[in-house]
Amino acid sequence: MSKKDNGLKSERILDVAEELFAMHGFDGVTMRQISSGANVDVALASYHFGKKLDVFYAVFNRRAELLGNTRREVLRSSLQAASGEPQTLEQIIEAFLLPLKFAQESGDPGWKNYMALLAYVMTSPVWSKTLMENNFDKHVAEFIKALKVIFPKSKEEDLHWCYHYVSGALALTLAQTGRIDRLSGGKCHSSDFETAYQRMIPFMAAGFRAVCEK
Template sequence: AEDLFSKHGFYGVTIREVAREAGVDTALVHYYFGAKRELFDAVFLRRAEVWNSERVDAINRYAEKMGEAMTLEGVLEAFLRPPFEWSLKGGPGWKHYAALVAQTNASPTFGGETMARYFDPAIRRLIELIAQVLPGSREVDLYWAYHNLSGALTLTLGETGRLDRLSNGLCRSGDLETAGDYMVRFAAAGFRAVCGSSDVRPA
């Protein structure tokens, strides 16, 4: 199911197709998961729990170790590294999941509700720590800065190949080690720029 959802999206997959790929009867899928949305939620939750647990543990360990010496880059590195590592080393299932999260985060129908349900507690903890290393930041600026990071993160983990073509092969979207390093630097600069000024200028 995860592979199918990641390739075709929620609306492009039927329970019958999921059952066929799993080699089971459609009734069995309905028995264990109910409707398609319940199956999708079960697929989404399974790896979200791993991502969230590792990210929250990582930033909490970093905060405990560094105390007042925490840096913005350090907090972001601790939070961002786990999903990159899983996608790099966790096998095809984690690649499929990263693509699924990217699709869901961009979905105007149920993406916001789904992402909020599974990821908001971890993200709120991240924002708490960023507020500590950027004292005086306005709450509205912190949330807008994270909103931009969220889109960049899920697009990058989706490995769409867009960057490969845009850069004529100079960069590879599958080079997640490099992408992670750039993400930390880019996000840190963005948070500082947004949270260091209340002057918002239209494009």
């Protein structure tokens, strides 16, 4: 088997695993399901990645670095684009909500699966500490620093609580549970990231101002 074929099979295994983990979580997926979906032998999937835990890490980390770094770059570029003018709260929130834009603008359907997986990890006490700490948490200080410029008189704990609320809203939206579809009688769709993105920015900005401008 050529290196190219090996690479394609590895990506197919990760794509299938990403979709299954996003839908069923870590405990609800087996290596046999992953290999069957990728149309490869279980032995080949194990050869490429090892145990199911290794596959889970590989799936999560595959897009995490790109997403985390791009999010930080967007935050910094909006600061530079201000040309001496203060960076706006809305610009900071836009950078934080980058996952929604990634999912809606990318031609890769795997991004929506990854966003649901990200929501699963964000809301898990176990996986959040293991995976979020190593991939995303290290960038949070930069967002808090930017928020301090907007709200210089705010208590730091207020900024962190607001950031926490924003993270929760983002996680629920990324999870695409379909609940808003049912509650709204079909008027809203959990897969409609574009509409969610547009509404979340003013909603979150109002929340920050209500708490942090006291």
